[in-house]
Amino acid sequence: MLSDNAAQYWKANLRLLAICLVIWFIVSYGCGILLVEPLNAIKLGGYKLGFWFAQQGSIYVFILLIFFYAMSMGALDRKYGFDEE
Amino acid sequence: MSNLQMWTYVIVGLSFALYFGIAIWARAGSTGEFYVAGGGIHPIANGMATGADWMSAASFIGMAGLIAFNGYGASVFLMGWTGGYVLLAMLLAPYLRKFGKFTVPEFIGDRFYSNTARIVGVVCLILASITYVIGQMKGIGVTFGRFLETSYETGLIVGMAIVFFYAVLGGMKGITYTQIAQYVVLILAYTVPAVFISLNLTGQAFPQIGLGSEMTEASGFGGIYLLDRLDQVVTELGFNEYTTQVMGSKVNMFMYTLSLMIGTAGLPHVIIRFFTVPKVSDARYSAGWALVFIALLYTTAPAVGAMARLNLMSTIQTGEVGSPDGNLVYEDRPQWFKTWEETKLLQFEDKNGDGKIQYYNDKNEEMNAKAEGFGWKGNEMVKVDRDIMVLANPEIANLPNWVIALVAAGGLAAALSTAAGLLLAIASSVSHDLLKGIFTPNISEKAELNASRVAMAGAIALAGYLGFNPPDFAAGTVAIAFGLAASSIFPVLMMGIFSKRMNSAGAIAGMLAGIAVTMLYVFQHKGIFFVPGTSFLGGMEPNWFLGISPNAFGSVGAIVNFAVAFAVARVTAPPPEHIQALVEDIRVPRGAGQATGH
Numbered sequence: 001m002l003s004d005n006a007a008q009y010w011k012a013n014l015r016l017l018a019i020c021l022v023i024w025f026i027v028s029y030g031c032g033i034l035l036v037e038p039l040n041a042i043k044l045g046g047y048k049l050g051f052w053f054a055q056q057g058s059i060y061v062f063i064l065l066i067f068f069y070a071m072s073m074g075a076l077d078r079k080y081g082f083d084e085e
Numbered sequence: 086m087s088n089l090q091m092w093t094y095v096i097v098g099l100s101f102a103l104y105f106g107i108a109i110w111a112r113a114g115s116t117g118e119f120y121v122a123g124g125g126i127h128p129i130a131n132g133m134a135t136g137a138d139w140m141s142a143a144s145f146i147g148m149a150g151l152i153a154f155n156g157y158g159a160s161v162f163l164m165g166w167t168g169g170y171v172l173l174a175m176l177l178a179p180y181l182r183k184f185g186k187f188t189v190p191e192f193i194g195d196r197f198y199s200n201t202a203r204i205v206g207v208v209c210l211i212l213a214s215i216t217y218v219i220g221q222m223k224g225i226g227v228t229f230g231r232f233l234e235t236s237y238e239t240g241l242i243v244g245m246a247i248v249f250f251y252a253v254l255g256g257m258k259g260i261t262y263t264q265i266a267q268y269v270v271l272i273l274a275y276t277v278p279a280v281f282i283s284l285n286l287t288g289q290a291f292p293q294i295g296l297g298s299e300m301t302e303a304s305g306f307g308g309i310y311l312l313d314r315l316d317q318v319v320t321e322l323g324f325n326e327y328t329t330q331v332m333g334s335k336v337n338m339f340m341y342t343l344s345l346m347i348g349t350a351g352l353p354h355v356i357i358r359f360f361t362v363p364k365v366s367d368a369r370y371s372a373g374w375a376l377v378f379i380a381l382l383y384t385t386a387p388a389v390g391a392m393a394r395l396n397l398m399s400t401i402q403t404g405e406v407g408s409p410d411g412n413l414v415y416e417d418r419p420q421w422f423k424t425w426e427e428t429k430l431l432q433f434e435d436k437n438g439d440g441k442i443q444y445y446n447d448k449n450e451e452m453n454a455k456a457e458g459f460g461w462k463g464n465e466m467v468k469v470d471r472d473i474m475v476l477a478n479p480e481i482a483n484l485p486n487w488v489i490a491l492v493a494a495g496g497l498a499a500a501l502s503t504a505a506g507l508l509l510a511i512a513s514s515v516s517h518d519l520l521k522g523i524f525t526p527n528i529s530e531k532a533e534l535n536a537s538r539v540a541m542a543g544a545i546a547l548a549g550y551l552g553f554n555p556p557d558f559a560a561g562t563v564a565i566a567f568g569l570a571a572s573s574i575f576p577v578l579m580m581g582i583f584s585k586r587m588n589s590a591g592a593i594a595g596m597l598a599g600i601a602v603t604m605l606y607v608f609q610h611k612g613i614f615f616v617p618g619t620s621f622l623g624g625m626e627p628n629w630f631l632g633i634s635p636n637a638f639g640s641v642g643a644i645v646n647f648a649v650a651f652a653v654a655r656v657t658a659p660p661p662e663h664i665q666a667l668v669e670d671i672r673v674p675r676g677a678g679q680a681t682g683h
Contacts, residue, residue, distance in 0.1 A: 006673060020171070033160075045294075046312050055163050059167045060384075062380075063380055066175075066372055
């Protein structure tokens with residue numbers, strides 16, 4: 001059955017996932033939709049900040065998130081000895 | 086032949102020659118090559134192919150137009166169609182790659198130890214993919230018709246012949262390498278005009294920066310931010326303020342974005358692309374690369390949309406609103422205006438007989454009162470089809486003919502690459518899931534390969550037929566494609582990976598409940614199978630549940646799917662031991678061999 005090692009690896013993965021998905025939610029649903037009015041009071045050049053998050057910023061953060069996740073998972077794979085030979 | 090036509094033939098011809106060349110070079114010799122390109126595609130190359138696969142005629146032609154006329158409200162498409170890749174990279178792609186089979190229904194069937202589940206999966210996949218492919222065929226016919234001045238039918242036949250050639254011959258291998266070439270063509274075609282227009286209006290080469298910059302002195306509005314100017318122009322004519330107009334309500338935007346995100350992550354033709362990379366870790370990175378290549382277009386689109394809207398408005402409203410010569414004289418209209426009038430996608434009607442064009446929002450009472458004072462008798466731009474924005478943009482900005490020709494090649498590349506990916510998903514589920522998996526398990530590899538080619542040809546013929554006779558409901562079916570992917574495929578895959586306790590009864594009940602709720606909602610508002618007059622609640626917004634539009638309802642279907650599945654799984658027997666071991670196995674990357682069909 002499930003080894004302790006694998007169980008811990010899966011737990012660490014879920015923790016990382018939770019962090020990433022919270023950020024994913026905040027930049028899109030949070031800054032881009034729910035909090036768009038207050039953020040729009042702030043300007044980023046000619047962009048209203050909420051508008052910028054909805055049409056530009058969230059996409060940039062999505063990219064960074066995926067690469068951050070891929071790298072962190074690579075580190076976890078090696079730490080727990082599940083990396084591919 | 087005009088100069089523009091010559092350029093179009095040259096550029097479109099060269100791009101097609103390239104696709105043919107690649108098809109001959111990358112023939113598929115085995116089922117592994119046909120279904121997953123032998124599992125040897127580099128993650129960056131796969132990311133690029135995924136970008137072309139994902140970005141369809143709708144992204145290329147349609148999205149900037151949606152943004153131009155919905156402003157901030159169109160953010161749901163931008164976030165929805167990109168945020169899904171985060172879910173794909175973290176929740177599905179690496180685990181399905183580890184599972185290491187050829188198709189999405191195959192995972193569903195194995196994980197839930199049930200041929201019923203597999204067949205339900207096949208049905209969802211085929212329904213979602215077919216509805217999606219009709220739009221691509223239409224895009225091919227329209228683009229040909231507009232730029233090469235052939236008939237819609239000729240364009241469609243040429244398009245079918247090309248897809249037939251490289252998809253049937255090369256399978257996933259041929260499609261992948263062709264898609265990489267198509268990505269390059271389509272991204273050049275999208276960004277080159279955008280850079281020119283951004284330079285024109287703001288002096289910034291990057292459209293992403295230009296959109297947030299001040300306008301140039303030459304424009305006459307030096308020192309004013311482009312978005313502020315746009316807000317001013319549209320509100321003066323009674324339209325909603327560009328940067329704040331919402332789509333429906335905030336609740337609707339929230340649910341719409343969620344539907345598109347989980348729909349994106351659940352679309353089978355995108356998921357199977359991640360079966361082609363060598364390793365599990367490659368699948369994670371590849372999703373990131375895919376989003377990089379997609380973002381190049383998706384972060385440019387808001388600039389294209391806003392700038393096209395501004396150019397359009399200021400072409401017509403040349404001076405102050407209400408001043409005697411503030412409006413364009415119809416006889417002096419530019420050439421592009423005439424070209425698009427011929428296609429009927431742009432229509433003018435001189436309601437007050439003054440020979441000038443008034444374009445304003447006559448649904449706005451306050452504006453109507455003002456307009457009456459100016460002697461205006463209603464909005465005279467009776468039709469401005471939003472799909473012409475990207476195609477007309479280079480002409481509006483007076484760009485050279487080769488740029489316009491490049492846009493034609495780009496639109497075709499976008500439509501062809503997506504069509505090929507969808508057709509492969511359909512063909513593999515027929516030949517691999519239905520034939521090999523369920524009806525004739527003893528079929529030889531060679532026979533299966535031939536069967537998949539026949540299935541592919543059949544799928545092309547069906548898509549072509551539907552392209553010639555587009556069902557009236559073609560536009561509405563997009564809601565079904567995303568609704569199905571969001572309410573059935575995504576939840577079942579996610580539960581298969583993240584819940585060891587999920588069993589076949591729960592999965593099947595969840596899928597059926599999710600689909601049923603979504604379909605019922607779409608049908609009751611848009612007509613049963615989109616037949617007009619059968620929508621018993623009407624399309625009216627007051628009848629929308631919590632103000633959620635039918636297109637945004639897939640997220641509710643997904644929630645129902647999860648809830649029903651967990652409830653049923655609680656009261657039925659847990660999955661057998663070997664299935665729980667399978668789930669434990671796909672959760673760790675080590676030991677991912679090549680994808681196989683056995």
